Amino acid sequence: MTMAATxxxxxxxxxxxxxxxQPDRTFWLLAPGALWMLLFLVAPILMMVYVSFWTQTTFKxxxxxxxxxxxxxxSSDTYLGALWTTVRIWLIVLVCTLxxxxxxxxxxxLFVKNKTLSTALLVLCVIPFWTSFLIRVLAWRPMLxxxxxxxxILMKLGVVTQPIEVLLFSELSVIIGMTQxxxxxxxxxxxxxxxxxxPSVIEAAQDLGASFWRxxxxxxxxLSMPGVVVGAIFVSVMVLGEFATSAALSGRKVNLLGNxxxxxxxxxxxxxxxxxxxxxxxxxxxxxxxxxxxxxxxKEL
Amino acid sequence: MSSVLxxxxxxxxxxxxxxxxxxxxxxxxxxxxxxxxxxxxxxxxLLRVIxxxxxxxxxxxxxxxxxxxxxxxxxRGIGFxxxxxxxxxxxxxxxxxxxxxxxxxxxxxxxxxxxxxxVRDIISLVGLSGLEDRATTQISGGQKQRVALARTxxxxxxxxxxxxxxxxxxxxxxxxxxxELRTIRERCGxxxxxxxxxxxxxxxxxxxxxxxxxxxxxxxxxxxSLYSRPASAxxxxxxxxxxxxxxxxxGEGFHSPVGMLALGGSRQASGTPAYAIRYDRVSIRPQDxxxxxxxxxxxxxxxxxxxxxxxINSFFTLDDGRVFEVETHLSHVAPTAYEERGxxxxxxxxxxxxxxx
Numbered sequence: 022m023t024m025a026a027t028x029x030x031x032x033x034x035x036x037x038x039x040x041x042x043q044p045d046r047t048f049w050l051l052a053p054g055a056l057w058m059l060l061f062l063v064a065p066i067l068m069m070v071y072v073s074f075w076t077q078t079t080f081k082x083x084x085x086x087x088x089x090x091x092x093x094x095x096s097s098d099t100y101l102g103a104l105w106t107t108v109r110i111w112l113i114v115l116v117c118t119l120x121x122x123x124x125x126x127x128x129x130x131l132f133v134k135n136k137t138l139s140t141a142l143l144v145l146c147v148i149p150f151w152t153s154f155l156i157r158v159l160a161w162r163p164m165l166x167x168x169x170x171x172x173x174i175l176m177k178l179g180v181v182t183q184p185i186e187v188l189l190f191s192e193l194s195v196i197i198g199m200t201q202x203x204x205x206x207x208x209x210x211x212x213x214x215x216x217x218x219x220p221s222v223i224e225a226a227q228d229l230g231a232s233f234w235r236x237x238x239x240x241x242x243x244l245s246m247p248g249v250v251v252g253a254i255f256v257s258v259m260v261l262g263e264f265a266t267s268a269a270l271s272g273r274k275v276n277l278l279g280n281x282x283x284x285x286x287x288x289x290x291x292x293x294x295x296x297x298x299x300x301x302x303x304x305x306x307x308x309x310x311x312x313x314x315x316x317x318x319x320k321e322l
Numbered sequence: 323m324s325s326v327l328x329x330x331x332x333x334x335x336x337x338x339x340x341x342x343x344x345x346x347x348x349x350x351x352x353x354x355x356x357x358x359x360x361x362x363x364x365x366x367x368l369l370r371v372i373x374x375x376x377x378x379x380x381x382x383x384x385x386x387x388x389x390x391x392x393x394x395x396x397x398r399g400i401g402f403x404x405x406x407x408x409x410x411x412x413x414x415x416x417x418x419x420x421x422x423x424x425x426x427x428x429x430x431x432x433x434x435x436x437x438x439x440x441v442r443d444i445i446s447l448v449g450l451s452g453l454e455d456r457a458t459t460q461i462s463g464g465q466k467q468r469v470a471l472a473r474t475x476x477x478x479x480x481x482x483x484x485x486x487x488x489x490x491x492x493x494x495x496x497x498x499x500x501x502e503l504r505t506i507r508e509r510c511g512x513x514x515x516x517x518x519x520x521x522x523x524x525x526x527x528x529x530x531x532x533x534x535x536x537x538x539x540x541x542x543x544x545x546x547s548l549y550s551r552p553a554s555a556x557x558x559x560x561x562x563x564x565x566x567x568x569x570x571x572x573g574e575g576f577h578s579p580v581g582m583l584a585l586g587g588s589r590q591a592s593g594t595p596a597y598a599i600r601y602d603r604v605s606i607r608p609q610d611x612x613x614x615x616x617x618x619x620x621x622x623x624x625x626x627x628x629x630x631x632x633x634i635n636s637f638f639t640l641d642d643g644r645v646f647e648v649e650t651h652l653s654h655v656a657p658t659a660y661e662e663r664g665x666x667x668x669x670x671x672x673x674x675x676x677x678x679x
Contacts, residue, residue: 221408224375227395228402230426243412
């Protein structure tokens with residue numbers, strides 16, 4: 022392995038050496054993007070961290086540094102509850118999108134041999150985005166509601182005697198809604214990775230005597246892991262920052278960190294909102310960092 | 323010699339277009355068999371049907387005396403070496419080789435020590451020692467070829483199918499791998515069926531050469547007989563060492579587009595009448611030289627020649643515009659310089675020609 026490493030490293034080093042000789046004018050290509058990010062992403066986030074230590078009174082906020090907002094956040098059941106709900110819903114939605122998305126990606130990426138057809142199927146996954154979020158949420162109400170379609174059918178069939186109330190304005194409806202919206206972000210990257218698997222590699226495994234499940238476990242799954250990780254990062258970042266779905270589908274029963282921030286900003290409690298924002302940012306960073314540990318994306322992509 | 327694989331009237335069509343139209347063949351046990359065919363002749367399809375990746379539309383495939391048409395690939399015990407090697411990209415060399423032993427449905431090897439020992443044996447057999455822990459992206463083309471072969475051989479198949487195994491290698495390596503493949507096969511004692519589009523490879527490698535033409539086995543014989551006695555004009559054309567004239571036999575002559583060619587020697591029934599003369603059986607003489615009584619003589623203008631070390635190939639255009647090739651071996655004669663566009667007599671012995679009727 023050491024031999025392999027050295028023989029592999031040498032050409033890379035010479036390539037870098039070669040690049041170093043040339044003046045780095047190409048770096049200017051990065052300037053607009055870097056400037057933009059600095060002004061409108063990095064600076065505001067640093068500002069948010071700063072504001073979270075300001076002194077908050079009922080009507081105004083003063084730049085006197087204090088830990089009061091942080092202490093309030095971590096000693097309040099409401100805020101800690103919201104943090105826990107966010108983490109719980111994130112995990113459940115992540116698992117659901119994976120369970121729904123992986124088989125779909127397997128079909129689109131691996132079993133559809135025709136490239137045009139598989140692209141068409143991927144486009145189909147994006148169709149939910151052709152309607153507005155509000156309209157979809159509105160459409161779910163007659164479906165999931167107490168007198169909605171699902172309850173009516175179940176009662177007609179005699180499966181239940183009382184309408185199931187938990188279908189709408191509950192954590193369940195939030196999970197159903199989020200899984201539906203974010204599933205495509207899981208399907209896309211996984212289907213892409215599966216599509217890159219050479220069909221003869223799978224035939225070779227078959228020829229060597231392995232059954233389909235063995236091939237799935239030992240060949241297909243490991244080769245699609247980078248796709249799973251990328252999909253999981255997409256879904257995680259979006260679900261952790263969610264507030265709209267829970268506001269619309271839970272009837273304010275489910276409070277995520279995102280909802281807390283919206284409420285606090287609404288009542289001009291900037292310091293509290295900043296604390297929740299910093300907590301959320303740290304949580305997202307930790308999740309992304311943990312997911313990146315699963316697979317070495319630089320090596321795989 | 324007993325047979326390992328028998329094909330009886332095997333048919334296969336893709337969307338109505340026949341790829342295999344009635345293959346009959348018997349492959350001997352413990353032999354190196356090459357399958358020669360031009361592109362589109364159905365050779366890859368035949369290999370995939372034998373391996374079980376494609377279902378035949380009709381006919382029988384008998385492997386070691388048992389019908390395997392409906393047996394899935396992983397239960398057939400036939401190894402397949404892919405043209406692009408199809409190594410598992412996320413596994414090391416040793417893990418690639420161990421894959422079949424550990425994961426097969428039939429009789430998997432669960433003891434890691436046994437797996438390690440058998441992997442070690444096969445790695446030294448194919449000459450990969452020292453590369454066990456390398457990633458498959460860190461080895462050369464020839465080494466990948468060996469991993470692909472070792473991965474199949476370690477499962478002890480009764481037969482190995484190789485789909486253009488040398489096609490992805492550079493010319494130098496191809497020559498070396500030829501003898502290497504033969505040596506490895508002799509050590510294992512299993513039948514190799516080697517598919518190739520190259521006539522030199524087919525002749526060099528095969529104890530038996532099968533020639534596939536338009537979905538049928540056109541000829542099945544040893545390399546020497548194939549080269550000197552192709553069964554039809556089409557087979558002669560694949561061998562790339564015959565000048566072929568179409569025409570008709572009229573009495574004691576063959577009526578060809580370049581005139582009457584006197585007949586001598588044997589005639590073979592093949593369906594399509596044709597007259598074939600090997601490149602290296604023709605001698606080039608000045609235009610005014612007379613031919614002897616047992617010789618055939620035509621005329622052509624010199625175009626160019628190609629020097630390949632041991633031989634020189636000269637190209638002539640005949641009166642009907644076709645190109646006529648002559649191979650002169652240089653072991654006994656010095657190369658002669660011919661005048662461009664000059665007329666020369668091209669002469670060969672009557673009995674050297676092959677006549678198909």
